[in-house]
Amino acid sequence: MKTLVLASHNQGKLKELQAMLGAHFKVRSVSEFSQQEPEETGLSFIENAILKARHAAKVSGFPALADDSGLAVDYLQGAPGIRSARYSGQNNDAANNQQLLTALAGVPDEQRGAQFVCALALVQHADDPLPIVCEGFWQGRILHAPQGEHGFGYDPLFFVAEQNCSSAELDASTKNKLSHRAQAMHKLRQRLGL
Ligand SMILES: O=P(O)(O)OP(=O)(O)OP(=O)(O)OC[C@H]1O[C@@H](n2cnc3c(O)ncnc32)[C@H](O)[C@@H]1O
Numbered sequence: 001m002k003t004l005v006l007a008s009h010n011q012g013k014l015k016e017l018q019a020m021l022g023a024h025f026k027v028r029s030v031s032e033f034s035q036q037e038p039e040e041t042g043l044s045f046i047e048n049a050i051l052k053a054r055h056a057a058k059v060s061g062f063p064a065l066a067d068d069s070g071l072a073v074d075y076l077q078g079a080p081g082i083r084s085a086r087y088s089g090q091n092n093d094a095a096n097n098q099q100l101l102t103a104l105a106g107v108p109d110e111q112r113g114a115q116f117v118c119a120l121a122l123v124q125h126a127d128d129p130l131p132i133v134c135e136g137f138w139q140g141r142i143l144h145a146p147q148g149e150h151g152f153g154y155d156p157l158f159f160v161a162e163q164n165c166s167s168a169e170l171d172a173s174t175k176n177k178l179s180h181r182a183q184a185m186h187k188l189r190q191r192l193g194l
């Protein structure tokens with residue numbers, strides 16, 4: 001089985017990616033090779049995913065897959081977007097969720113539309129001139145208070161209409177069929193013929 005390094009330090013994400021890829025690759029985390037995280041200096045999810053993937057391939061010597069993702073809220077013109085992980089100024093889920101609730105205080109449901117966005121980038125080596133990039137999107141709306149204990153990040157505030165609950169109330173296997181990450185992964189598997 002081919003080794004694939006996952007270029008993420010986020011445990012929630014790593015768990016989901018592992019569940020989606022474990023059947024196809026021997027999956028290892030970049031933290032086995034380096035604790036140093038590259039600066040996410042790109043202007044887009046795609047650029048950030050590529051730079052994380054290149055960094056992981058460089059420190060590991062293996063092909064690497066990165067996920068750059070985030071939450072784009074309509075009322076906030078797409079914020080927090082590529083800054084989702086540090087929206088509150090700290091890399092802390094509870095603080096980020098609180099920051100989002102404050103930004104949307106008094107905003108009615110019909111203006112609380114949002115989408116999760118995911119860009120996956122796969123490189124064969126650090127200088128790969130042709131990274132494979134796949135995107136996925138998940139539509140929802142921002143709740144007025146957190147609900148649910150599963151998942152990570154903004155899941156407790158992300159209401160999924162089809163399921164009539166927040167994404168933190170979905171079990172892992174259901175989230176992994178519906179999410180932005182699942183949809184990007186579906187495209188990646190097609191590109192790879194898996
Ligand atoms: O860069 P890596 O090391 O992968 O980990 P990270 O947490 O910094 O990841 P990102 O830079 O891609 O930032 C994405 C943020 O968007 C949020 N996010 C992404 N996917 C999510 C999901 O499935 N559920 C809830 N929140 C999510 C979450 O707050 C993440 O920290």
Ligand SMILES: [Mg+2]
Nearest residue numbers: 037040068085
């Ligand atoms: Mg990050």
